[in-house]
Amino acid sequence: MKFNVHGGHNFKVQGASGCFSETKEDRNVKNLVIAKLHALGHTVYDCTDEDGATQSKNLVNIVNKCNAHSVDLDISIHFNASNGAGHGVEVLVYSDNSKAKPYAQNICNSIAALGFTNRGVKIRTNLYVLKKTNAPSLLVECCFCDNQGDANLYNAEKMADAIVKGIVGKTVEVKQEVTTVSPTPTAKAKSYLSNGDKGIAVKTMQTMLIAVGYSCGRYGADSSFGTGTTNALKKFQKAYGLTVDGKYGNKSKAKLESVYNAKTTQTTKKSNDDWVNRLNAEIKAQGFSTYPLVKRGAKGNITKLIQERLVSVGFNLKVDGDFGETTEAKVKKFQSNRGLTVDGKVGQKTWEWLISGKSV
Numbered sequence: 001m002k003f004n005v006h007g008g009h010n011f012k013v014q015g016a017s018g019c020f021s022e023t024k025e026d027r028n029v030k031n032l033v034i035a036k037l038h039a040l041g042h043t044v045y046d047c048t049d050e051d052g053a054t055q056s057k058n059l060v061n062i063v064n065k066c067n068a069h070s071v072d073l074d075i076s077i078h079f080n081a082s083n084g085a086g087h088g089v090e091v092l093v094y095s096d097n098s099k100a101k102p103y104a105q106n107i108c109n110s111i112a113a114l115g116f117t118n119r120g121v122k123i124r125t126n127l128y129v130l131k132k133t134n135a136p137s138l139l140v141e142c143c144f145c146d147n148q149g150d151a152n153l154y155n156a157e158k159m160a161d162a163i164v165k166g167i168v169g170k171t172v173e174v175k176q177e178v179t180t181v182s183p184t185p186t187a188k189a190k191s192y193l194s195n196g197d198k199g200i201a202v203k204t205m206q207t208m209l210i211a212v213g214y215s216c217g218r219y220g221a222d223s224s225f226g227t228g229t230t231n232a233l234k235k236f237q238k239a240y241g242l243t244v245d246g247k248y249g250n251k252s253k254a255k256l257e258s259v260y261n262a263k264t265t266q267t268t269k270k271s272n273d274d275w276v277n278r279l280n281a282e283i284k285a286q287g288f289s290t291y292p293l294v295k296r297g298a299k300g301n302i303t304k305l306i307q308e309r310l311v312s313v314g315f316n317l318k319v320d321g322d323f324g325e326t327t328e329a330k331v332k333k334f335q336s337n338r339g340l341t342v343d344g345k346v347g348q349k350t351w352e353w354l355i356s357g358k359s360v
Helices: 023-037 055-067 101-112 130-133 149-152 155-169 200-211 227-239 250-285 301-312 327-338 348-356
Strands: 002-007 042-044 073-080 090-095 118-123 136-144
Touching: 002 023, 002 055, 023 042, 023 136, 023 155, 055 130, 073 101, 073 130, 073 155, 090 101, 090 149, 101 118, 101 136, 101 155, 118 327, 130 136, 136 149, 149 200, 149 250, 149 301, 200 227, 200 250, 227 250, 301 327
Parallel strands: 002 042, 002 073, 073 136, 090 118
Antiparallel strands: 090 136
């Protein structure tokens, strides 16, 4: 078979970031996918763009490269993000009738087998690459680069294996240099983090410790494993029956991640329930029997609640209760990201998404 494969975005127009960089890791996965497909005897063209200085130019360059070849399938590799709340794998295709859809479902299932939530195949008619490429195309959102749980599961080699297996039914080991950004890297000489270590792994640990109630000292999550962090970790270890040594090894890491994920899930649900309760109370107070159509020009508490929800799922928006041009634009973006009719009005389908509390 013949394939086009590319990593999304570039280092001039970077993608998402959080626990790791989408731009860096989609290239690591892309390189491995290409190497593995080559090793299995397939023809593969790398259509990644490194030159486009704007998002528009980046997309145009990618599509031009893809359409320069006659292939069976275009494969776009990305990582998702949603303010830390979303998690799992999804694969996007242009239409339900796309010849890429069976491959997309296979990839979803293959990546989900690694432990990621299977968000399934989604139809997206507004994405430039899916819309403009000549061959059947799919866009893999491997996982969420700003979700700690997904970051802990992520491994470039395993992700590439899952994608290749989803496409051609099998994979192969290859020698391929990658610069993997591990969410919890450790020093080369040891298998744990301890006093004196620095870096993103330390910051990730500190962030989780603080979130579950253990202060790391006056400097907070500063990426530096000092006395404050050591004391916080020891308190955590004692509270959960672990060896109290101030070292962040596999057992401490697993327990902290478990406690953090449980708290995050509980907090998110509580926050969503509170928002829905306040919304329902406001709907009742204003005499509506169902959720009203809200559009540009509306003002008041219902609009304010809509704005709150948009902010909670990652939009930068002033919560002032005024449904003006900016709010309308954010609603359109919200709708576009979820495959809804893009009209800037909060109607039944948009209300359903808002009420669900889902980031994507």
